[in-house]
Amino acid sequence: MQADALTTRLGYRFKNPALLRTALTHRSHSSPHNERLEFLGDSVLNCIVADALYERFPQLTEGELSRARAIIVRQQSLFERACELELGALLHLGEGEVRSGGAQRPSILADALEALVGAVYLDGGFSAARKLVHRVFRPVLARSDPAAVLGKDAKTLLQEHLQGRHIALPRYNIVGTEGEAHRQNFTVECVIAQLSIRTLGEGLSRRAAEQQAARLAYDRIAAQ
């Protein structure tokens, strides 16, 4: 019953249900437990997320891709995905772990999710695992803004990108203000002379306008 609900949430039905059970079995409960599957699943997950980021963000450097992946596969992120899947209620834990709240512990839930990815990989192959990961991680993988993926604002991202390519930093200039003093609208240009890029951003503060201009400049670089 519960496992059926999980099948629906995963969008995947196991041919070999023993693999699913192992993936959800913590070492405190019994053997086989999920530690070996976690090892496998961690690497499958890393590979699929790397692929997704590589495809989605052609403008990101190797270092930025690494950073973005680390954010997506870190324990807190896996824990959140595991909670969405309600894995806690399905875990097989030893009595001590049950009593001490193991079913809500981020490390245990994150590990179980990795093990689950490994189990789907073994059961259904790489493409089934890929489908699962894209489904479960849609909320993070669907972010189209690299700055958000990287947890950085657009100006920082643009600056780091240019530094990485040894290109002179952008200049930001206010090119217009509108409205009354207490509710002004700013227009700012972002100029990257070396790349012949000039973008305009608008906002209710100078900072907001600069961020928009930076984001547009970054997108322009990506399209070059």
Added chain:
Amino acid sequence: MQADALTTRLGYRFKNPALLRTALTHRSHSSPHNERLEFLGDSVLNCIVADALYERFPQLTEGELSRARAIIVRQQSLFERACELELGALLHLGEGEVRSGGAQRPSILADALEALVGAVYLDGGFSAARKLVHRVFRPVLARSDPAAVLGKDAKTLLQEHLQGRHIALPRYNIVGTEGEAHRQNFTVECVIAQLSIRTLGEGLSRRAAEQQAARLAYDRIAAQ
């Protein structure tokens, strides 16, 4: 001509030769270079090696699998594989790198091999990349002895495995010697009481006989 030879050595022909060229292009030469492909290929390689080790060594713990993989994908190992493939002669390097011997530098060659794995993954999919990795890494992946894979002797491996499972350590006893004093043949038993395992090893030294007995005991555990 050279690329054709590589095709033969790789056992893979690129549908999109531009990907192959990018994989072999160092950032000192031109753009697009191989750094993004290296990021992707590193994760594809890690995944495929994890899978291979998971399948081949059902007795290894998560920690042992991690260690084995780290040994297989470390720079020196990748460098050796890249040399076998004679990648050095095919690299596109900037003039400075050519002069300073970049084509023989372990880091550059290891990175190019990772990029090549990434390129095959993009060009032919996961199964093509898997086939390539199994072909290129056959010398290391084919080792059936986990002690060799882990770079440990059998006694150490057995001891660590038992410690990890909180099982009392094995006892080694000489149960026989044959031959003259300067060329004795030793027979040693390895006893793991808790698992009811007893194996016999032979060798021209006590140590060699113990290693053989330990290896057999470890295999016995694996089969349990």
